[in-house]
Amino acid sequence: MFIVEDGKVLLIQKKRGFGQGKVNGPGGKLDPGEEELACAVRETEEELHVTAIDAVKRGELWFQFVDGMAMHVAVFQAQQYTGHATETEEAVPLWTPIEAIPFEKMWADDIHWLHRMLTGTEQFLGTFLFDGDTMLTHDVRWQDA
Numbered sequence: 001m002f003i004v005e006d007g008k009v010l011l012i013q014k015k016r017g018f019g020q021g022k023v024n025g026p027g028g029k030l031d032p033g034e035e036e037l038a039c040a041v042r043e044t045e046e047e048l049h050v051t052a053i054d055a056v057k058r059g060e061l062w063f064q065f066v067d068g069m070a071m072h073v074a075v076f077q078a079q080q081y082t083g084h085a086t087e088t089e090e091a092v093p094l095w096t097p098i099e100a101i102p103f104e105k106m107w108a109d110d111i112h113w114l115h116r117m118l119t120g121t122e123q124f125l126g127t128f129l130f131d132g133d134t135m136l137t138h139d140v141r142w143q144d145a
């Protein structure tokens with residue numbers, strides 16, 4: 001979930017779990033039977049004590065890892081929220097200027113879609129091959145919303 005306000009995006013530094021130490025948007029795994037949007041809203045509440053309002057789906061990420069693991073991530077964006085971003089056991093909040101996103105601290109694929117997503121209106125579909133933290137191939141396709 002990427003919440004945007006006044007040219008800044010609400011990122012987190014993850015304190016534990018998958019991608020610990022990385023900068024990312026808040027998010028996490030689906031609970032059984034849960035819808036993607038509900039999951040993204042819930043994880044943002046759990047990690048930052050912020051509730052995203054009127055979030056829209058902007059893209060999908062498909063990851064294949066060479067060890068056989070695969071992962072699908074739905075990407076949402078919101079322009080409105082309630083609450084005040086607070087550090088929790090899971091994450092440190094980072095209100096970050098969109099023009100100063102620290103891609104070197106993020107997942108290697110993010111540089112290929114995050115800035116374009118935040119500064120435009122298109123939807124995207126990204127497919128990536130990873131070996132651990134190393135991205136081997138990337139393919140991002142955009143279409144008008």
Ligand SMILES: Nc1nc2c([nH]c(=O)n2[C@H]2C[C@H](O)[C@@H](COP(=O)(O)OP(=O)(O)OP(=O)(O)O)O2)c(=O)[nH]1
Nearest residue numbers: 016017018019024025026027028029073107109110
């Ligand atoms: N921006 C970005 N996000 C990614 C990438 N790969 C990846 O798993 N994510 C997101 C998806 C999830 O929101 C988050 C990982 O969450 P997770 O659910 O696997 O980890 P977690 O340990 O926090 O699990 P949970 O208990 O909170 O559900 O990172 C990536 O390459 N780029």
